[in-house]
Amino acid sequence: MPDLKLLWEIQALDGRKRALEKKLKGGKMAEELKSIKADIEEGRALFNKIKEEYNGVKKSQKLKEMDVSSANEQLASLGKKLYDGSITNVKEMNSNSKKLESLKNMVKKAEDEILALMEKQDELRAKLEGMSAGLNNKAEKYRRKHSGLLAGQQKIRQSIAQIPLARQKLLDKLDVETWQRYMDMKKRFNDPLARVEKATCMGCRMGITFNELRLLKIGEDIVYCSNCGRMLYWEKQG
Numbered sequence: 001m002p003d004l005k006l007l008w009e010i011q012a013l014d015g016r017k018r019a020l021e022k023k024l025k026g027g028k029m030a031e032e033l034k035s036i037k038a039d040i041e042e043g044r045a046l047f048n049k050i051k052e053e054y055n056g057v058k059k060s061q062k063l064k065e066m067d068v069s070s071a072n073e074q075l076a077s078l079g080k081k082l083y084d085g086s087i088t089n090v091k092e093m094n095s096n097s098k099k100l101e102s103l104k105n106m107v108k109k110a111e112d113e114i115l116a117l118m119e120k121q122d123e124l125r126a127k128l129e130g131m132s133a134g135l136n137n138k139a140e141k142y143r144r145k146h147s148g149l150l151a152g153q154q155k156i157r158q159s160i161a162q163i164p165l166a167r168q169k170l171l172d173k174l175d176v177e178t179w180q181r182y183m184d185m186k187k188r189f190n191d192p193l194a195r196v197e198k199a200t201c202m203g204c205r206m207g208i209t210f211n212e213l214r215l216l217k218i219g220e221d222i223v224y225c226s227n228c229g230r231m232l233y234w235e236k237q238g
């Protein structure tokens, strides 16, 4: 009489292998990692954009400072000229006074602008620092999850690696004819062997006939489900 218990265990191992291989592909965890990664990349792009803006503001400040410094030099030389008595012409005096006023105004305006640029820089710097901390947290979260995923995959690979030997041991004990019949049916079913529970074929969930159950209990030959055609496996109680 064919030992279907062995076959049942082999089929269970094959099913376990399939499930583990599916799990190895990552599934939910990999999806989560992908979404964190996309989030980080988006954050980095925004960070770089703001950093560029920050550098632009810094550059504008520098240019304004250079303007102020050259205006101050002009003011100094103009002031000297106005008060050292070198100008005797009234018209020239007036024109230089106007020039002096306009330079002073320009410096005042530029200094206000520099202040505004400095405030803008502070604001952008605070924003960048906040973003950088957030990005570091996310990167840390990613690393943690990723190494967790890798460790999990390592375990799964180890479990998968143990299956072939266990399977071969079972197969060595199984008679060739039963195996051949099983393998022929494998073309039609993923799991050709179906357990019978409460007089029901668990492959198709249909009740089996009284005669099928009787033949199963006698256990002299393989019995097939008259509904789906699977091989039936009935475990003796006790």
Ligand SMILES: [Zn+2]
Binding pocket: 194, 201, 202, 203, 204, 205, 206, 225, 226, 227, 228, 229, 230
């Ligand atoms: Zn069936």
